[in-house]
Amino acid sequence: MMILAENEGFFSQLMGICQKLSEGFGATLLIFFLTLLFALPLGLVIAAGRMSKFKPLSTLVKLYISIVRGTPLMLQLLVVMFGPFYLFGMKISQDYRFYAVIIGFSLNYAAYFAEIYRSGIQAVPVGQYEACEILGYSRAQRFFKVVFPQMVKNIIPSVTNEVITLVKDTSLAFAIAYTEMFTVAKQVAAAQATIMPLFVAGLFYYVFNFVVAFVMELLEKKMNYFR
Amino acid sequence: MKLLEVKNVRKSFDDLEVLKDISLDVSEGQVVSILGPSGSGKSTFLRCLSMLETVDGGSISYCGKPAVTDAKYVGKAALKEIKSYFSLVFQSFNLFPHYTVMKNICDAPVHVMKRDKEEVRKDGEVLLKKMGLDSKADHYPYQLSGGQQQRVAIARALNMKPKMLFFDEPTSALDPELTAEILKVLKELAEEKMTMVIVTHEIAFARSISDHVVFMDGGVIVEQGAPADVIDNPSNDRTRAFLKKLEQ
Numbered sequence: 315m316m317i318l319a320e321n322e323g324f325f326s327q328l329m330g331i332c333q334k335l336s337e338g339f340g341a342t343l344l345i346f347f348l349t350l351l352f353a354l355p356l357g358l359v360i361a362a363g364r365m366s367k368f369k370p371l372s373t374l375v376k377l378y379i380s381i382v383r384g385t386p387l388m389l390q391l392l393v394v395m396f397g398p399f400y401l402f403g404m405k406i407s408q409d410y411r412f413y414a415v416i417i418g419f420s421l422n423y424a425a426y427f428a429e430i431y432r433s434g435i436q437a438v439p440v441g442q443y444e445a446c447e448i449l450g451y452s453r454a455q456r457f458f459k460v461v462f463p464q465m466v467k468n469i470i471p472s473v474t475n476e477v478i479t480l481v482k483d484t485s486l487a488f489a490i491a492y493t494e495m496f497t498v499a500k501q502v503a504a505a506q507a508t509i510m511p512l513f514v515a516g517l518f519y520y521v522f523n524f525v526v527a528f529v530m531e532l533l534e535k536k537m538n539y540f541r
Numbered sequence: 542m543k544l545l546e547v548k549n550v551r552k553s554f555d556d557l558e559v560l561k562d563i564s565l566d567v568s569e570g571q572v573v574s575i576l577g578p579s580g581s582g583k584s585t586f587l588r589c590l591s592m593l594e595t596v597d598g599g600s601i602s603y604c605g606k607p608a609v610t611d612a613k614y615v616g617k618a619a620l621k622e623i624k625s626y627f628s629l630v631f632q633s634f635n636l637f638p639h640y641t642v643m644k645n646i647c648d649a650p651v652h653v654m655k656r657d658k659e660e661v662r663k664d665g666e667v668l669l670k671k672m673g674l675d676s677k678a679d680h681y682p683y684q685l686s687g688g689q690q691q692r693v694a695i696a697r698a699l700n701m702k703p704k705m706l707f708f709d710e711p712t713s714a715l716d717p718e719l720t721a722e723i724l725k726v727l728k729e730l731a732e733e734k735m736t737m738v739i740v741t742h743e744i745a746f747a748r749s750i751s752d753h754v755v756f757m758d759g760g761v762i763v764e765q766g767a768p769a770d771v772i773d774n775p776s777n778d779r780t781r782a783f784l785k786k787l788e789q
């Protein structure tokens with residue numbers, strides 16, 4: 315009897331934790347998908363700037379990338395969050411916290427994606443460009459018809475790495491007190507004086523990444539129709 | 542009619558002068574072979590003719606229309622028109638790996654030349670049949686042998702309906718058996734009076750297919766003429782040395 319009751323207590327506690335965490339998990343998912351939504355295309359723009367023949371632009375973009383890659387994401391989030399106030403004296407609204415998270419993550423991840431795109435583009439053989447030239451393709455046709463599909467195939471493994479890192483990085487939003495799953499886990503752990511919420515959070519991240527890896531593997535297989 | 546007129550073309554890479562004053566005429570229906578040792582500038586010459594490289598001096602015109610006059614290129618629109626007069630087949634094929642054979646052949650005619658899709662497809666089918674590749678229309682390049690890939694590349698070039706074709710060592714990436722396949726295709730094209738300029742190391746083939754043979758060395762044409770003269774009775778020492786070396 316005693317054992318059963320204790321177990322019941324354990325399960326109800328676990329269920330409680332899961333429920334609380336899944337509220338935070340919504341925020342985690344939102345950061346994840348919005349970051350990808352903005353960073354993936356923005357990375358392409360940044361890559362274009364990085365590879366521009368116009369030297370001032372490519373130098374500027376190179377500097378941007380090196381700053382983003384050379385400083386902690388957590389610090390960047392703080393700058394995006396509090397920069398407007400300290401630098402320009404702007405009043406920060408409550409809503410801005412969420413925007414700051416998305417802006418910070420997107421700007422950061424776009425820089426990484428840009429470098430991945432660049433390597434993927436550079437891996438397309440010169441012969442492909444020359445064939446396009448001989449066939450009379452325009453620059454736009456060359457990019458969208460020939461370079462882009464080959465780039466996508468080239469970069470899938472690197473993008474997978476980056477996306478998996480993003481899943482874990484969403485927890486950094488706690489730095490500017492944006493409540494996502496990890497923040498919730500810490501709060502619950504402190505309130506109930508148990509480490510269990512952190513284990514459960516870890517499991518959530520793990521399962522999430524398991525799904526990410528699965529989806530990316532499907533994509534990789536889909537791109538295997540050519541070599 | 543002269544399809545191609547090249548006068549005094551020069552080309553340097555930094556300090557290295559690769560083409561020194563090259564002149565050459567190609568008439569309609571003519572097959573010209575270019576021979577010469579490695580590094581003599583044969584590829585560079587073809588690349589200049591096909592506008593993959595810009596020349597530093599000299600003039601090039603196609604069908605009487607100047608493309609370059611004393612190293613000055615004509616405007617974009619005129620150049621685009623002129624570029625449609627020729628096509629180039631690469632040593633390494635350079636097929637689009639993510640397109641099927643049929644799409645490789647039909648994409649540019651449809652999306653660059655804006656020709657009717659159905660018509661282009663029909664032409665593509667005829668070309669594939671001619672290349673002995675009708676069963677491969679839906680394959681991807683990696684599923685083909687080197688010789689088959691090169692035949693697709695030739696079909697791709699032909700489907701642009703060029704007035705002349707350039708070939709840069711079209712068989713150098715192939716083993717002897719596959720080389721024979723490609724040479725046979727070129728022979729057929731020559732019989733159909735396709736105008737061609739072919740850089741090749743296949744001397745016997747050059748002798749049998751060409752109307753005119755050019756021997757290049759050190760960025761200049763050291764000897765040219767009928768194949769019987771240049772290949773069988775070379776008057777220049779360098780030509781002789783080169784041919785002798787090949788015989789061994």
Ligand SMILES: Nc1ncnc2c1ncn2[C@@H]1O[C@H](COP(=O)(O)OP(=O)(O)OP(=O)(O)O)[C@@H](O)[C@H]1O
Nearest residue numbers: 554555557559577578579580581582583584585586
């Ligand atoms: N893009 C380039 N930049 C610098 N040098 C080049 C470039 N392309 C060719 N060269 C040089 O120009 C010279 C002629 O090269 P090219 O490729 O035209 O020779 P080739 O006659 O085709 O030789 P092969 O029979 O080996 O193909 C070589 O010395 C080569 O190193």
Ligand SMILES: [Mg+2]
Nearest residue numbers: 583584585710
């Ligand atoms: Mg060459």
